[in-house]
Amino acid sequence: MHAIADNALTGTWPCPVPAERLGQIDGARTATSPLPPPPLPAGAIRAQRKVHASGRFMINGQFIKLGPRHAGKIVTVVIEDTHYRILHGEDELAVRPRKNLGPITRLYVKGMGTQKDRQGSPDDKPSRKS
Structure with a gap:
């Protein structure tokens, strides 16, 4: 039940x-x-990663392979005690064992095409380099 x-x-x-x-x-x-x-789980940590063209991404020094059909997707990795749960939106794509139990220090995706354009503040000064 x-x-x-x-x-x-x-x-x-x-x-x-x-x-x-x-x-x-x-x-x-x-x-x-x-x-x-x-x-x-309560207090589960989440990290975001962009899946490479090869269908893999890295988290905490461990490569996770999802397959090339997921290339370019930004996935959410739920970090649990002994495994990673990989989500795309609400869909669970995979669950993989966690080999490195060390702390996760990078939670968000960085790189070309992953973040929205940053809006400058009025205090920002233009670059002097040209």
């Missing part, structure tokens, strides 16, 4: 009906849609 609130899985319990009696329940039907993904 599953408890779902606000389209999120909040808990699971063992089925009170033995497996051999499940087919005898009146009105029983199979699920029409998959269960929502489990909630993220």
Whole structure:
């Protein structure tokens, strides 16, 4: 049995009906849609990465391969104790074991084509180099 609130899985319990009696329940039907993904652990750290043309990206010195069909996507990596959960939007693309348990120091994507144009402040001065 599953408890779902606000389209999120909040808990699971063992089925009170033995497996051999499940087919005898009146009105029983199979699920029409998959269960929502489990909630993220409280306090989970997230990092963003851009997937290279080869389909890989690096986090904490570890290469993660997603495949070339994900090239160019900016993915969110949920850093948990023993594994990485890779998301694109709300879709979970992969779960990979975490080999390096050291701290994550770089959380956001940097580089060409990854950040929106920065709006200058009135205090910014133009460059003197030309």
